[in-house]
Amino acid sequence: MAGWSEQRGKAILLPMANIDTDQLIPARFMSTPRAEGYGRFLLHDVRRTSEGEMDPEFPLNAHPDACILVTGRNFGSGSSREAAVYALVDAGIRVVVAPSFGDIFAGNAVNNGLLPARVSEADAKLLTKTLSSGVGTGVADLASRLLLIRGVSVPFQLDDVWRTKLLNGWDDIDLTRHHSAEIAAYRGRILSEPGRFPAGDAP
Amino acid sequence: MSAPLTLLDRLWSMHEVLCREDGSALLWVDRHLVHEGSHHAFARLAERGLPVAEPGLTFAVVDHYAPTRRAGPIADPAIARMIETLRGNAARHGLRLFDLDDPDQGIVHVVGPEQGLTLPGLLITCGDSHTSTHGAFGALAFGIGATEVAHVLATQTIWQRKPQAMRITVDGALPAGVSAKDIALNWIARLGADGAQGHAVEYAGSAIRSLSMEGRMTLCNLTIEGGGRMGMVAPDEVSFAYLRNRSQAPRGGDWHKALDNWQALASDADAMFDRDVALLAEEIAPIVTWGTSPEQALPIDASVPIPDTLPPAKVQAARAALDYMGLVPGRSLAGTPVDQVFIGSCTNGRIEDLRAAAAVLAGRRARVPGLVSPGSARVKAQAEEEGLDRVFTEAGLDWVASGCSMCVGMNGDLVAAGKRCASSTNRNFRGRQGKGARTHLMSPAMVAAAAVTGTLCDVRPMLRGRPV
Numbered sequence A: 001m002a003g004w005s006e007q008r009g010k011a012i013l014l015p016m017a018n019i020d021t022d023q024l025i026p027a028r029f030m031s032t033p034r035a036e037g038y039g040r041f042l043l044h045d046v047r048r049t050s051e052g053e054m055d056p057e058f059p060l061n062a063h064p065d066a067c068i069l070v071t072g073r074n075f076g077s078g079s080s081r082e083a084a085v086y087a088l089v090d091a092g093i094r095v096v097v098a099p100s101f102g103d104i105f106a107g108n109a110v111n112n113g114l115l116p117a118r119v120s121e122a123d124a125k126l127l128t129k130t131l132s133s134g135v136g137t138g139v140a141d142l143a144s145r146l147l148l149i150r151g152v153s154v155p156f157q158l159d160d161v162w163r164t165k166l167l168n169g170w171d172d173i174d175l176t177r178h179h180s181a182e183i184a185a186y187r188g189r190i191l192s193e194p195g196r197f198p199a200g201d202a203p
Numbered sequence B: 001m002s003a004p005l006t007l008l009d010r011l012w013s014m015h016e017v018l019c020r021e022d023g024s025a026l027l028w029v030d031r032h033l034v035h036e037g038s039h040h041a042f043a044r045l046a047e048r049g050l051p052v053a054e055p056g057l058t059f060a061v062v063d064h065y066a067p068t069r070r071a072g073p074i075a076d077p078a079i080a081r082m083i084e085t086l087r088g089n090a091a092r093h094g095l096r097l098f099d100l101d102d103p104d105q106g107i108v109h110v111v112g113p114e115q116g117l118t119l120p121g122l123l124i125t126c127g128d129s130h131t132s133t134h135g136a137f138g139a140l141a142f143g144i145g146a147t148e149v150a151h152v153l154a155t156q157t158i159w160q161r162k163p164q165a166m167r168i169t170v171d172g173a174l175p176a177g178v179s180a181k182d183i184a185l186n187w188i189a190r191l192g193a194d195g196a197q198g199h200a201v202e203y204a205g206s207a208i209r210s211l212s213m214e215g216r217m218t219l220c221n222l223t224i225e226g227g228g229r230m231g232m233v234a235p236d237e238v239s240f241a242y243l244r245n246r247s248q249a250p251r252g253g254d255w256h257k258a259l260d261n262w263q264a265l266a267s268d269a270d271a272m273f274d275r276d277v278a279l280l281a282e283e284i285a286p287i288v289t290w291g292t293s294p295e296q297a298l299p300i301d302a303s304v305p306i307p308d309t310l311p312p313a314k315v316q317a318a319r320a321a322l323d324y325m326g327l328v329p330g331r332s333l334a335g336t337p338v339d340q341v342f343i344g345s346c347t348n349g350r351i352e353d354l355r356a357a358a359a360v361l362a363g364r365r366a367r368v369p370g371l372v373s374p375g376s377a378r379v380k381a382q383a384e385e386e387g388l389d390r391v392f393t394e395a396g397l398d399w400v401a402s403g404c405s406m407c408v409g410m411n412g413d414l415v416a417a418g419k420r421c422a423s424s425t426n427r428n429f430r431g432r433q434g435k436g437a438r439t440h441l442m443s444p445a446m447v448a449a450a451a452v453t454g455t456l457c458d459v460r461p462m463l464r465g466r467p468v
């Protein structure tokens, strides 16, 4: 995965709280291999009318080229399905701005180059007002941890470790394999601790 | 003198392989559980040509897509393919697989403890958010995403930042008809679906100590619905009695050595928590959810909320939820007709849950159809030995095989659009049980009561004069 330091593009507004991962991608699509692309599943049922047609008013339908999504608190709560992040990323979203995120979702996001930009409730309100027309140009900058949306600048919070990962597009497996000696040493230390390894099926 | 420690501190430091200067810790994973949904992670491993680092610590379970009617071949090719893929990956990497016909098959979070794979002091991960369940034994257990699953498969470790510590103390005695499910929905309604975000929750207090392991698992399971990735209860005699003689638990001299170690797994009396919340057991009533987030929950004797009277930040969500749920503001929750019921899931599909539901249903008929899916094949066998299956079938409910079933609908057990389901599961999200499905979460006893009356209702009067 490639790292990045800045995202620039269309920002759209989805002013809803508690958008859970079941809404981001309904379970019925999750048996699809990733290579087939997950973008078409993003908010599949939410962006359609009750008749099953694409709702032209829905921000993502009106602006399928958006890359920044401004939304409500507790975004990505619920299941650990990384498919929710795949759906966002494959649909072109690179930054989600919200007052809070589901813990597992945020970690998954960073692992896929998607920035979970946490802003204060007050700044979230400000951005909601700024984007009340539905769309605007936005920039997210990792170095300064700043968002600039329709000329309004607000800071976002992001863990240092996560920032480094996004900047470098690091893959943890490679990083960890450098520590194989420490891992082996740890394993050796716990080998004789009762319970640390399963007893094996009873005879 | 060293600083007082929380249970989280103890578990965390036990598993640290190393800690980077930036605060990121590399943690050893003692048990890694995988299921059909882990296919993305196995695909990543295959792309890199990597083996599973510790096949002996990795266990595979067929649950999410498991058909609950096992006779005949699987009709849906997509479902058959998901199960086949897991079989292939388990065989390729030499993993113990709990397959459909295995007498030990079940939902991953039921199987782990049942097999004694889950033990105090272990670190357990699974690509499933309800992995928090295993914390009920004093383990450090949390759900991870597919990239992390691939990482654990490849290295048996995981990078994490330590969460903050939160304690929820529940003192007193739970009234009859009130269960662990109600404790959980109570605090989630109070603190919000993100109330414990960034925190590991330790449950403490006399009401928690009085809970069975089943109840503690329900509570830790639901911690994720309040935003906490980990829930935990310090182990005690109740935990040890549950684990003794489980097939993968330590035996003989090892058992006694393990017990000695486990006794030390608790927070120090003067340990400091980043957050402390207290509830009184006596004040907790049976709760049902009315909306599309687990925080949208109220005692059964309450009325459907009037959105405009709620705090401003909650108004819009409440309106949208009531619209989706087809509920009239101001009307009493009790009496709302339901179309069907579901009893099962990793939250409330254990033997004690089935007993609680059967205690209500015994000698009564259900007015609406429903499905009862035990959490594992072992729970199913136990329930049949106790005759609970007959209570359910005589009441008119379907008694089926174990799996995630209608909790997530991946196996085809779905609630139809617009239908209302009283459910012992954990998520009332839009579309969770099927597109357009309306889910009300509640305890298994409350689901049983809803089945009998065909409406949301208070189970307590229905328990009078009955052994519970």
Ligand code: SF4
Pocket: B063, B064, B107, B108, B109, B128, B130, B345, B346, B347, B403, B404, B407, B408, B426
């Ligand atoms: S029963 Fe439901 S919540 Fe539990 S593991 Fe299965 S799908 Fe997830």
